[in-house]
């Protein structure tokens with residue numbers, strides 16, 4: 323009894339210490355990643371701005387949870403300047419290439435600089451919205467993606483209410499719901515590919531088509547002309563139909579195999595049961611016969 327208790331205590335202690343070690347390890351990893359984002363040392367931009375008024379400090383808290391922070395891009399990647407100088411003026415000197423806060427009308431160029439988002443910006447330049455941006459600063463990259471808290475994007479960042487600032491309500495609703503239904507088609511294909519991959523089916527061809535469709539979709543979201551939307555929608559619709567047929571064929575085969583497997587298992591089980599019952603009955607009969615003799 324005593325030994326058993328001791329053993330459980332030792333086991334619990336082992337589990338607790340393993341968990342603690344895991345936690346420390348994970349924290350160390352997180353700290354390491356944070357350091358990497360600021361080039362191995364504390365960023366003075368972050369340190370100083372954190373303590374300033376909301377206009378100057380929300381960029382820090384917003385940026386911290388963004389894809390840019392996670393991907394090791396910091397304040398200087400976008401704004402320039404020298405992050406190791408703890409002085410508002412000197413860190414932002416001309417010699418440190420400080421670019422400051424971009425004018426709203428210039429945000430596309432700001433994001434497309436140094437090959438960062440050249441593709442998206444190239445697409446956006448073909449948009450009828452690009453002219454509006456040049457005149458009014460809206461709708462800029464930041465209108466849809468946000469400023470510092472930029473996340474992996476999906477169509478959910480586009481809200482109809484944003485379009486109705488400039489377009490008729492019905493026109494906006496129609497466009498946005500058309501784009502959203504394209505997105506739904508794409509999501510359906512993604513989830514079935516997941517299913518197929520889990521079942522080890524060959525998804526290479528489907529994956530390639532999906533990548534092509536996704537590229538077209540992203541292009542449409544940035545080019546955003548009525549013609550581009552119609553064109554993309556048509557291609558995505560036909561491709562989606564072919565893909566859905568293909569995917570359903572494959573899932574159909576897998577489901578059929580599942581049924582055959584299930585049937586076989588049930589059949590074997592029942593057969594075994596029947597044989598067992600039969601044997602039992604035969605044994606009893608023989609015993610009875612022996613007793614009667």
Ligand code: HEC
Pocket residue numbers: 366367368370371374378397398401402403404405407408409410413414422423
């Ligand atoms: C010692 C404190 C301090 C440091 C270090 C610092 N800043 Fe600032 N920053 C400020 C203050 C104060 C302002 C507001 C006054 C001003 O515009 O100069 C400001 C303003 C800004 C603005 C807005 C400019 C505008 O036009 O409104 C940007 C962008 C900015 N900082 C980015 C950075 C970047 C990037 C770094 C690092 C290279 C950095 N800051 C380092 C204190 C600092």
Ligand code: HEC
Pocket residue numbers: 367368371377378379381382385390395396397398399400401423424425426429432464469470
């Ligand atoms: C992905 C690029 C990017 C990164 C990274 C980034 N910024 Fe910005 N920042 C911008 C853009 C674009 C604007 C202009 C937004 C606007 O005017 O709509 C801006 C504006 C600002 C402003 C002016 C805010 C205002 O309302 O006037 C400050 C201050 C600022 N950034 C500080 C920082 C600091 C500090 C960091 C690092 C923690 C940082 N930014 C990281 C792109 C970036």
Ligand code: HEC
Pocket residue numbers: 429430433434439442443446461462463464465466467473474475476477478479480536539540543544
């Ligand atoms: C009308 C709203 C809108 C505007 C304006 C816009 N985008 Fe986008 N962007 C989107 C949407 C929606 C997606 C996601 C598309 C998808 O699901 O593939 C996206 C995707 C992206 C991606 C891919 C990011 C990822 O998660 O993989 C990048 C990069 C990007 N946009 C950059 C830009 C830049 C740079 C600008 C300005 C020139 C811009 N966008 C303007 C809506 C917009």
Ligand code: HEC
Pocket residue numbers: 450451454458460461480481482484485486487488489494497498546547548549551
């Ligand atoms: C700041 C104002 C503004 C906002 C916000 C805005 N647009 Fe536009 N949009 C314009 C202007 C201006 C044009 C060019 C003139 C035109 O064709 O009506 C335009 C053109 C378009 C076109 C091209 C029409 C064509 O004939 O090719 C489409 C499509 C469009 N917008 C959809 C949208 C959608 C969807 C949204 C919301 C995500 C949106 N817009 C948000 C101002 C805006």
